[in-house]
Amino acid sequence: MNSFIRFLSSSIGRKYVMAVTGLSLTLFLLVHMAGNLTLYAGNDAFNEYADLLESNPLLPLAEAGLLVLFVVHILFAVLLTGRNKTSRSDKYQSSLGMGAKTVASTTMWITGPVLLVFLVIHIWDFRISKELLDEYDLAQMVVDRLRHPVGFVIYTASIGMVGLHMWHAFQSAFQTLGVAHPRYRSLIQNTGRLITALLVAGFGGIPFYLFFTG
Amino acid sequence: MIQKKNHGDLRIVLEVWRQNGPGAPGAFEEHEVMANEHMSFLELLDVLNEQLVESGRDPFVFEHDCREGICGSCSMTIDGKPHGPRDRTTACQLHMREYRNGDRVRVEPWRANAFPVVKDLMTDRSAFDRIQQAGGYVSINTGSAPDAHAMPVNKENADMAFDAAACIGCGACVAACPNASAMLFTSAKLSQYTLLPQGQPERDQRALGMVDQMDAEGFGNCTNHYECEAACPKGISVTNIARMNREYARATLRRRD
Structure with missing residues (x-):
């Protein structure tokens, strides 16, 4: 068997894939969030930024890359989680716990699927539906969505899920990749927390700004 | 009475x-x-x-x-x-x-x-033995005692290898893990050799053999909760798991078959 296929069939290889795709998606989220911040400068600034992105001939390539990242991340999560949920058929009768696990670490398999549902809604709202329109004002679409109570609740709750997912994910990815020198442990952990806070504040601030100023 | x-x-x-x-x-x-x-x-x-x-x-x-x-x-x-x-x-x-x-x-x-x-509180932990047999050893001549200092080992590595070797193979890491993963045990048994010069000749085959055996035994995958480290009676650190991950990736890149 090809050594690459063997790697991808192993527990550690699959974890590597989760870590690499996860960190790549984190980078994407940071760029995405930075772009969203143009909304604070008004609808026109946001639309200008969107036009700039869409006029880039490399955009389809980037979108295809993103799709691959998401699909691979989800697929390997299903493979790994499936195994993890079947490795202990007879459950403990007492509540098992040493106090090291966190709400974030134990809910990765829940926040993940919830985020997938959000992702589908999100892509329909702001990527696919505009393809069906002859003319559209993307910024206005965003504003309308987030000022609607249902849209506001779904969006803010989903950003909360991103935060919970990321809280565990960042340091976990580095541990999986084998970067765990005691000297860098707190640096990695704090960087992860900072990125999580940035993402939650950056993405999450916009719906509040729109909802309460609208 | x-x-x-x-x-x-x-x-x-x-x-x-x-x-x-x-x-x-x-x-x-x-x-x-x-x-x-x-x-x-x-x-x-x-x-x-x-x-x-x-x-x-x-x-x-x-x-x-x-x-x-x-x-x-x-x-x-x-x-x-x-x-x-x-x-x-x-x-x-x-x-x-x-x-x-x-x-x-x-x-x-x-x-x-x-x-x-097996019965009541007793479990069959021979899966650990099979992981050990898949690479947790060094093939060295044990005929006569080598000269002291014939093989220099730096203090830091010696300490880390010793800490890893403190693993008693009790299985508390698997028992405590929400996924019943054996990665703390396997990584400790791998690290105790990989950190020392005596462990170098079989370094790659050890990583591949032990991890593949661990997977074959039906243990879950580590999701980095670190419950194992907290449960370990010998305080084995999860940095061993990070080392095992590196070793496995390295061995994969270097393998010839």
């Missing part, structure tokens, strides 16, 4: 898992035992078993050997914690002074598909 109540005596209500064999249905049985604060937890089970034998009932099967915290036999989960509530302590070194009079304590076996229950 009427026993005078001594200073330090405690009445303990034990709920112990009773299971007749692998795959058989099991249930907790409740028993009251008089303990003394100087007893170890295993001695408490000895007292319980004596009571059971005297009344013509089956004693509970549990594993034990050295009773001094170094053999890794006394595998049992006490109130949801492998080896009980005390940090870095095996069940045999857990003393009843940790408990109060009237405490209710629940004891059940390690639970993982890779560790099937």
Whole structure:
């Protein structure tokens, strides 16, 4: 068997894939969030930024890359989680716990699927539906969505899920990749927390700004 | 027999898992035992078993050997914690002074598909032996003692290898892991050789062999909760898991087949 296929069939290889795709998606989220911040400068600034992105001939390539990242991340999560949920058929009768696990670490398999549902809604709202329109004002679409109570609740709750997912994910990815020198442990952990806070504040601030100023 | 109540005596209500064999249905049985604060937890089970034998009932099967915290036999989960509530302590070194009079304590076996229950509290942990056999060794000439300093080892690596080698293979890491993963054990057994010059010739084949065997045994995958490190009676660090991940990736890149 090809050594690459063997790697991808192993527990550690699959974890590597989760870590690499996860960190790549984190980078994407940071760029995405930075772009969203143009909304604070008004609808026109946001639309200008969107036009700039869409006029880039490399955009389809980037979108295809993103799709691959998401699909691979989800697929390997299903493979790994499936195994993890079947490795202990007879459950403990007492509540098992040493106090090291966190709400974030134990809910990765829940926040993940919830985020997938959000992702589908999100892509329909702001990527696919505009393809069906002859003319559209993307910024206005965003504003309308987030000022609607249902849209506001779904969006803010989903950003909360991103935060919970990321809280565990960042340091976990580095541990999986084998970067765990005691000297860098707190640096990695704090960087992860900072990125999580940035993402939650950056993405999450916009719906509040729109909802309460609208 | 009427026993005078001594200073330090405690009445303990034990709920112990009773299971007749692998795959058989099991249930907790409740028993009251008089303990003394100087007893170890295993001695408490000895007292319980004596009571059971005297009344013509089956004693509970549990594993034990050295009773001094170094053999890794006394595998049992006490109130949801492998080896009980005390940090870095095996069940045999857990003393009843940790408990109060009237405490209710629940004891059940390690639970993982890779560790099937043999009977009651005893599980079959031979999966660990097979992981060890898949690469947890060095092929060196053991004929005569080598000269001291013939093979220099730096102090930091020697210390890390020693810390990894402190693993007693008890399986508490698997028992504590929400995914029943054996990565802390496997990584400790891999690290103790990989960090030393004697472990270099078989470095790649060790990483590949041990990890593949670990996967074949049906353990879960590590999701970095670090419950294993907290449960480990020997304080084995999860940095060993990071090392094993690196070693496995490295060995994959270097493999020729």
